[in-house]
Amino acid sequence: MKTIEDLDVTGKRVFVRADLNVPLSDGTITDDGRIRAVAPTIAKLVERGAKVVVASHLGRPKGEPDPQFSLAPVAVRLGEILGRSVSFAADTVGESAKATVAALADGEVTLLENLRFNAGETSKDDAERGAFADELAVLADLYVGDGFGAVHRKHASVYDLPARLPNAVGDLIATEVGVLKRLTEEVERPYVVVLGGSKVSDKVGVIDNLLGKADRILIGGGMAYTFLYALGHEVGLSLLQKDQVDTVLEYLERAKTNGVEFVLPVDVAVSGKFPDTKTHAPVEDFAVVDADAIPADKEGLDIGPKTRELFAEKLADAKTVFWNGPVGVFEHPAFAEGTKAVAQALLDSDAFTVVGGGDSAAAVRILGFDETKFGHISTGGGASLEYLEGKTLPGLAALEG
Ligand code: ADP
Ligand code: MG
Numbered sequence: 001m002k003t004i005e006d007l008d009v010t011g012k013r014v015f016v017r018a019d020l021n022v023p024l025s026d027g028t029i030t031d032d033g034r035i036r037a038v039a040p041t042i043a044k045l046v047e048r049g050a051k052v053v054v055a056s057h058l059g060r061p062k063g064e065p066d067p068q069f070s071l072a073p074v075a076v077r078l079g080e081i082l083g084r085s086v087s088f089a090a091d092t093v094g095e096s097a098k099a100t101v102a103a104l105a106d107g108e109v110t111l112l113e114n115l116r117f118n119a120g121e122t123s124k125d126d127a128e129r130g131a132f133a134d135e136l137a138v139l140a141d142l143y144v145g146d147g148f149g150a151v152h153r154k155h156a157s158v159y160d161l162p163a164r165l166p167n168a169v170g171d172l173i174a175t176e177v178g179v180l181k182r183l184t185e186e187v188e189r190p191y192v193v194v195l196g197g198s199k200v201s202d203k204v205g206v207i208d209n210l211l212g213k214a215d216r217i218l219i220g221g222g223m224a225y226t227f228l229y230a231l232g233h234e235v236g237l238s239l240l241q242k243d244q245v246d247t248v249l250e251y252l253e254r255a256k257t258n259g260v261e262f263v264l265p266v267d268v269a270v271s272g273k274f275p276d277t278k279t280h281a282p283v284e285d286f287a288v289v290d291a292d293a294i295p296a297d298k299e300g301l302d303i304g305p306k307t308r309e310l311f312a313e314k315l316a317d318a319k320t321v322f323w324n325g326p327v328g329v330f331e332h333p334a335f336a337e338g339t340k341a342v343a344q345a346l347l348d349s350d351a352f353t354v355v356g357g358g359d360s361a362a363a364v365r366i367l368g369f370d371e372t373k374f375g376h377i378s379t380g381g382g383a384s385l386e387y388l389e390g391k392t393l394p395g396l397a398a399l400e401g
Contacts, residue, residue, distance in 0.1 A: 146170025151395030196221025197325025220327025302328025
């Protein structure tokens with residue numbers, strides 16, 4: 001892989017595929033971590049007199065323009081972080097993009113509109129994706145891949161475009177991959193993994209690989225309920241993936257064989273309905289119940305106090321920790337205690353701590369923790385998981401050549 005230093009960027013149009021997929025609430029950026037993470041790469045290119053064309057996806061628009069997923073607010077914030085003005089193209093490969101890029105002087109930056117406003121970006125059809133990549137390639141002389149959060153996607157701007165331009169890996173991806181190597185190749189033990197979040201099926205796969213690597217696996221968040229169900233417990237209205245029950249049972253079995261300690265919640269915080277994460281309206285029926293006694297009409301939304309203590313104990317002597325996925329619906333204060341406890345336990349340990357996942361990283365910051373106290377906060381959830389699963393990541397493979 002080439003790095004930015006290997007490219008002669010002065011006076012060249014450099015396409016930077018970033019991951020600026022930040023959480024937005026009514027057009028306001030609630031966590032700008034991903035923008036700050038890629039800013040040093042852009043600043044370096046600016047310094048060296050490149051014409052920088054930044055591009056990203058945001059959310060999941062359906063292959064056509066959708067104002068709620070516009071990157072316009074991100075251009076403003078990126079400008080503030082860089083301390084210079086960042087122009088904004090109202091489309092990706094259309095008239096606006098062409099004109100905005102043509103107007104760039106050396107050392108200037110522009111941000112294109114959401115790549116996913118074009119169906120070619122995420123298309124499964126190689127030709128359709130390739131056609132979009134051809135159009136993007138017209139806008140640049142060089143390509144820098146630095147959208148770590150998207151490298152596991154075989155998308156036009158991630159996979160097809162770097163094949164069309166001289167390319168290099170950006171500083172963010174270089175750092176991220178360095179950290180992940182430390183988790184796979186030279187891990188210091190005990191190695192403890194905490195998994196939570198809501199995307200159960202995305203995360204069950206990584207366990208398969210971790211069963212050969214981790215010493216302890218702590219399960220919280222939505223995934224926990226599939227495990228509890230598999231063990232024969234009632235989980236009420238909690239998140240549940242019945243099709244994963246056999247897999248989960250096999251994992252528990254293999255953990256025993258491999259001497260990997262599996263730690264499930266022993267108590268959970270529940271409510272009869274999903275909390276309002278916008279208004280933070282009080283949860284009238286908040287209750288803590290044992291993990292084997294979830295009422296049929298309740299949903300498990302956080303780990304309980306006994307589990308918080310148990311998890312803290314299991315993290316105390318760790319030398320390496322990988323944490324992906326909030327262990328509760330931290331967006332509502334009533335269900336944020338578990339996630340807070342996990343974050344605190346990471347800080348209290350002497351371990352090299354890695355936090356992966358957009359929501360996990362946002363949780364750490366939103367809950368008021370000092371992010372510099374963690375070993376590394378990754379900008380990519382799915383990407384870091386797939387790396388740990390041992391999969392080939394299209395966006396990294398594309399930069400290899
Ligand atoms: P990440 O982005 O860190 O990879 P995910 O996207 O998988 O994490 O999941 C984050 C979401 O998981 C948060 O919005 C949180 O509210 C939700 N979550 C955590 N625990 C539960 C639970 N028990 N039930 C439903 N959702 C949950
Ligand atoms: Mg997420």
